[in-house]
Amino acid sequence: MTRTVTLTALADLPPTGATSRWVEGEVGLHVLDYPGPAGSTLAPVVLVPGISMPAIGMDLVARDLCATRRVLVTDVRGRGLSQSGGGYAMTDYAQDLEGVIETLVPGEGAVLVGHSMGARIVTLVAARGRVAHGGVVAVDPPLSGPGRAPYLTTRAAFMGQVEQALRGTDADEVAASWPSWPRREQEIRARWLGSCDPEAIGATHDGFESEDFFSWWPQVPAPVAFVRGADSPVVPEEVMAEVEAANPHASVHVVPQAGHMVFWDNAQGADQVLSEALDAVDGA
Template sequence: MTDRTVSLDALADLPASGATSRWVSGEVGLHVLDYAGPADATTAPIVLVPGISMPAMGMDFVARELARTRRVLVTDVRGRGLSQSGDDYSMPAYAQDLERVITALVPAGDAVLVGHSMGARIVTLVAARGEVEHAGVVAIDPPISGPGRDPYPTTREAFMGQVEQALRGTTADEVAASWPTWPRREQEIRARWLGSCAPEAIGATHDGFESEDFFEWWPQVPAPVAFIQGADSPVVPTAAMDEVTTINPHASVHVVPAAGHMVFWDNAEGAAQVLSDALDAVGAD
């Protein structure tokens, strides 16, 4: 199992976020950032699940905006951030982890599950499994690659190269070479936190993007459910949207303008508005 690195500089980001660290025990110990939101909040809480190489802290700017009106919990998926590594990085293992988080931290069953990229696959499978109660699902630009489909547009080698660079020690300038349009703060946070991702977790998850089919789970997701696409996303091309809407007619569909796959990093204001619309569509605003 490869070593993972979390520097003191990275840990110093945690108190600045204003979130509280929560811990969920089990076969793999899980870390969750809990943004309390207003004491008098009446809107549904959100459980936010990041993408393949995104620790919870990487979505701090998204969570903070949402926490203006509600409680927000952001998960460190196993093998990332401060969550423990595991032996299994399949989508069912991720789904079981999220079910543990929901049961432990939002037992009322009133949370909306919001996932981006890999996280969108995870919340979709949790909803399809029906093992825990929740108030709705928002899937944001999930990988629709899989058997017999076009491959995931970012190669396994590209992901592994970025993580290996981070384990050696990377900088915001090096991150900018891969993500030149990101805000500088987000480049800096990625430079500090990417080394917390286990290479085997990234590699196995990317393999799953090719071997596990999102469209096996998507039709089983009950209402209320929403699907968000980045207008220029290569991960969910416009040609695939007919299948998205046909096999789950319950879903409302929303598009973030001027954004690729990394919708919040490409167009933070536009993505926030579209997510608000999607939450309204699932009855969570």
């Protein structure tokens, strides 16, 4: 296991205004806690990032949401400041998230919002039904799995990006893989990608091919919203009939001019659609 977090990377945390929280379980987990406005009556949101995204990488989402409510963003095990160890199956991640909810927002009706891998995690937690929560928003979950089209980005591509980060990368090199991202997000990825455990990335990618989202998606109870990028190759239009038939409780929302990296492709549009999805869940 090789992971690095530099002092330069850690300097990204204080300007967010979030507080670092720690949750003990099978592994130690780090969570960024954005307080939100005093007196807010909206349920808190727990944000869960994608396969190679530490919590700080979702600051662009959290800083918009925390204008109206408390927001917690998880460093999924093996990423950011959370520990590595144990397994990296969806059930491992779900157990971690259940621990975060029970420790930091017990009984508060938190809405679980996940992007990509995070969308798989939050929907599995909801399907398991082991902790109370206020609903789920799944943003562009990988629909790959046994007998289905493979995940968009290859395992080798992810491992190559992590190797670059461990060697020492910069925003210009990140831009070669993610040219449309805002410069600040390219810089954050350059500083933080090295915090991701290669074993965690590889095992999770393997899970995208072996674990079937549709094996638990039908069991996700209302209220639930499903968000996709209009141009996402991970959730193409032609599979939406199956998505909707498998869980008719879910409201469906589409972010225009966005691919799989929804918030990074069209931040303004994604923020608006996420707000609509949260309204649908909050009002259910």
